[in-house]
Amino acid sequence: MRDPRYDALAALVLDHSLRLEPGKAVRIDADTVAAPLVLALHREAIKRGLHAYAALELSGLKEILVAEGSDEQLEFVSPIALREMDALDASITIWSETNTRSFSRADTQRRQRQLAAERQVAMRRRDRIAHGEHRWCGTLCPTEAHAQDAAMSLGQYEDFFFRACHVHDEDPVRHWARVGEALHARAAELESVRELRIVGEDTDLTVAVEDRTWRAAHGRQNMPDGEVYTSPVETSVNGTIRFGMPAVFNGGEIDDPRLRFEDGRVVASEAASGGDYLTSLLELDEGASVAGEIAFGLNYEIDRFTRNILLDEKIGGTIHLALGTGFENLGGLNRSALHLDLICDLREQGEVYADGELVWQNGHFLADPQPARPVEHVR
Amino acid sequence: MSDSRLVKFADVLVGFCTEVREGDLVTLESSPRAAPLVRELYRSVLEAGGYPLPRISLEGTDESLLTLGSDEQLDWVNPTRVDDIETVDVRIAVAAPGNTRRLSNVDPSRQARRDRAAEPIRNRYLERAAAGELRWVLTAYPTEATAQDAEMSLAEWEDFVYGAGFLDDQDPVVRWREFGERVEAVADYLATKQELRIVADGTDLRLSTEGRTWISSKGRENFPDGEVFTGPVETSVEGEIRFSYPAIFNGREVEDVRLRFEEGVVVEATATRGQQFLREMIAMDDGAKGVGEFAFGLNDAITTFTRDTLYDEKIGGTVHLALGTAYPETGSLNRSALHWDMVCDLRSGSEVYADGELVYRDGRFLNGVG
Numbered sequence: 001m002r003d004p005r006y007d008a009l010a011a012l013v014l015d016h017s018l019r020l021e022p023g024k025a026v027r028i029d030a031d032t033v034a035a036p037l038v039l040a041l042h043r044e045a046i047k048r049g050l051h052a053y054a055a056l057e058l059s060g061l062k063e064i065l066v067a068e069g070s071d072e073q074l075e076f077v078s079p080i081a082l083r084e085m086d087a088l089d090a091s092i093t094i095w096s097e098t099n100t101r102s103f104s105r106a107d108t109q110r111r112q113r114q115l116a117a118e119r120q121v122a123m124r125r126r127d128r129i130a131h132g133e134h135r136w137c138g139t140l141c142p143t144e145a146h147a148q149d150a151a152m153s154l155g156q157y158e159d160f161f162f163r164a165c166h167v168h169d170e171d172p173v174r175h176w177a178r179v180g181e182a183l184h185a186r187a188a189e190l191e192s193v194r195e196l197r198i199v200g201e202d203t204d205l206t207v208a209v210e211d212r213t214w215r216a217a218h219g220r221q222n223m224p225d226g227e228v229y230t231s232p233v234e235t236s237v238n239g240t241i242r243f244g245m246p247a248v249f250n251g252g253e254i255d256d257p258r259l260r261f262e263d264g265r266v267v268a269s270e271a272a273s274g275g276d277y278l279t280s281l282l283e284l285d286e287g288a289s290v291a292g293e294i295a296f297g298l299n300y301e302i303d304r305f306t307r308n309i310l311l312d313e314k315i316g317g318t319i320h321l322a323l324g325t326g327f328e329n330l331g332g333l334n335r336s337a338l339h340l341d342l343i344c345d346l347r348e349q350g351e352v353y354a355d356g357e358l359v360w361q362n363g364h365f366l367a368d369p370q371p372a373r374p375v376e377h378v379r
Numbered sequence: 380m381s382d383s384r385l386v387k388f389a390d391v392l393v394g395f396c397t398e399v400r401e402g403d404l405v406t407l408e409s410s411p412r413a414a415p416l417v418r419e420l421y422r423s424v425l426e427a428g429g430y431p432l433p434r435i436s437l438e439g440t441d442e443s444l445l446t447l448g449s450d451e452q453l454d455w456v457n458p459t460r461v462d463d464i465e466t467v468d469v470r471i472a473v474a475a476p477g478n479t480r481r482l483s484n485v486d487p488s489r490q491a492r493r494d495r496a497a498e499p500i501r502n503r504y505l506e507r508a509a510a511g512e513l514r515w516v517l518t519a520y521p522t523e524a525t526a527q528d529a530e531m532s533l534a535e536w537e538d539f540v541y542g543a544g545f546l547d548d549q550d551p552v553v554r555w556r557e558f559g560e561r562v563e564a565v566a567d568y569l570a571t572k573q574e575l576r577i578v579a580d581g582t583d584l585r586l587s588t589e590g591r592t593w594i595s596s597k598g599r600e601n602f603p604d605g606e607v608f609t610g611p612v613e614t615s616v617e618g619e620i621r622f623s624y625p626a627i628f629n630g631r632e633v634e635d636v637r638l639r640f641e642e643g644v645v646v647e648a649t650a651t652r653g654q655q656f657l658r659e660m661i662a663m664d665d666g667a668k669g670v671g672e673f674a675f676g677l678n679d680a681i682t683t684f685t686r687d688t689l690y691d692e693k694i695g696g697t698v699h700l701a702l703g704t705a706y707p708e709t710g711s712l713n714r715s716a717l718h719w720d721m722v723c724d725l726r727s728g729s730e731v732y733a734d735g736e737l738v739y740r741d742g743r744f745l746n747g748v749g
Contacts, residue, residue, distance in 0.1 A: 023451065032411040035437055043443040051455045056435040058414055061421050069425055076430050078404070080466055084459040
């Protein structure tokens with residue numbers, strides 16, 4: 001029995017996120033466990049006149065490479081993969097894992113080298129996106145592994161995920177278009193702000209955002225989506241912040257991280273667990289201890305932490321701050337191999353001041369525009 | 380549960396069939412059902428110093444394209460698949476269908492259009508293979524679908540498949556080398572002949588192999604293997620042939636195929652079931668009416684019909700004839716988007732004459748050949 005929600009998600013990704021002319025070439029990247037969504041996307045893409053095909057990963061292969069490959073094999077970048085990226089008009093990444101911890105015991109350094117080789121192709125894609133030559137959207141296919149990370153059954157997780165995508169709506173494309181309007185208005189409003197101050201439990205942080213561009217994320221490059229974000233002024237971050245939610249990065253987990261910033265740089269860090277891992281990430285390079293992103297999560301259908309950054313960073317009522325590389329196109333200057341998103345839950349207790357004025361309390365902006373509110377609001 | 384035969388299977392494919400060497404780019408083409416074998420292949424290619432490039436596809440995408448695609452979409456050739464064929468040193472393809480009849484209800488003319496679009500890729504890889512630039516092997520991983528076609532349980536089918544590949548042997552490669560000598564002896568013998576005549580129930584067919592090369596197929600490009608084949612002189616095929624086994628193509632079964640040839644082309648094609656499909660395939664293009672391959676099956680570990688050409692065409696004591704495109708290394712010039720192998724059991728009541736002399740009777744070469 002085919003689950004119609006896969007078809008609806010596929011249609012949404014094609015009609016709202018990618019919006020391709022017939023005759024364009026699109027590749028669907030996924031693990032084989034995502035077969036139901038891959039087939040739905042392929043079918044819907046064919047219906048829209050696209051040249052569509054899938055490039056599938058089989059779980060367990062990279063684990064063999066990292067465990068047993070020679071230096072040359074570990075660092076190998078296929079010339080075919082690079083040329084393939086140049087030939088594609090668009091691609092869809094379906095994050096879908098059968099085991100999110102399969103690299104937990106792998107040699108960290110060897111895994112990093114394998115990931116660095118993989119990044120060569122990802123960077124080619126990023127450059128083509130930046131030049132308007134390639135469209136991309138990242139989404140997810142619910143699997144047992146993702147449900148397990150979220151402490152849900154697969155059925156509950158599917159319901160949760162598809163709700164966050166609004167594929168149950170009568171017209172999901174219309175929903176996301178409205179989210180776009182609301183988030184653009186919010187981003188425009190934030191452009192006039194010089195400094196944000198975030199106050200919460202064990203948190204009092206000031207961040208300058210003057211002359212930086214805010215971006216509305218409304219389902220073009222991620223599905224689900226729902227955030228506004230920018231890169232803060234690098235030297236401006238001061239104070240302390242407690243994140244409350246665990247940070248998950250490359251399968252490693254840091255519980256309840258806390259950071260103290262002075263003049264833009266992390267000067268002290270601690271965590272309930274995973275503190276050593278956090279320290280090692282902060283020491284990765286010069287830019288790793290500097291904030292590259294500050295954002296408001298505004299998808300209120302995402303109401304819980306699920307150990308998946310695609311969803312977690314959009315939890316309605318949170319802010320997130322990323323250590324490491326910033327967004328050049330938004331004015332960000334920080335560069336690093338790291339981009340570690342840390343999520344601060346402001347739903348219970350939290351305030352945000354914009355140039356001294358209270359604008360956000362307990363997980364909501366106080367005044368319109370009210371973006372990405374629940375379904376009944378937009379209907 | 381890991382099957383130790385899988386490790387041997389992978390090592391034979393990588394070490395013997397395609398002789399993967401350090402630095403080789405190796406595509407591994409398969410589907411998720413063959414995951415256990417693909418993982419062993421990936422490991423084996425790494426051990427050999429090669430670079431495995433998995434190409435995993437889902438069955439189901441072909442159905443969407445064939446049922447929903449426009450002509451432009453059916454004609455589209457993925458440039459990256461062309462790049463693969465132009466670039467890689469080795470290609471290992473593992474069939475592992477979940478349903479061999481999934482395309483039964485696809486419009487054959489749309490299927491033929493898609494096959495025609497894929498023809499340049501096929502020709503190019505055969506060309507690179509013939510030039511020694513690309514080594515390849517086609518094999519199959521046992522699945523419930525192919526077990527069902529063979530009318531066996533999956534466990535029985537696995538035993539059959541691994542048995543046909545000599546994978547129960549301590550050292551399968553030694554067995555394959557010995558077997559290869561026998562296959563070569565048959566090819567050497569046939570190379571001395573110019574005209575073959577096959578006589579059996581409903582069959583009296585003559586064809587010339589003069590100036591053509593007999594290729595020993597002994598575990599390089601197909602696995603399991605065991606046949607000698609050539610491409611007959613294009614205009615030489617004359618007479619009738621009746622195929623004792625159903626002819627299977629793209630998941631469709633055509634029963635009791637009878638073909639009549641004049642000057643190398645089919646002039647009459649009948650079947651008790653699937654006749655229209657047979658005729659549509661033959662009408663695909665000019666080369667589809669001609670014979671691209673004639674071969675003797677020599678693998679005595681394959682004794683029963685399985686509805687999978689990979690095995691059926693190697694059944695010891697059979698011959699097969701393929702309509703459509705030829706293997707360039709045989710010297711044949713026939714080209715087509717079609718290559719349809721049809722198998723004829725000669726194990727009882729049949730004879731083959733070479734240059735007028737009886738050389739083969741009831742599935743066996745006479746005079747100690749092979």
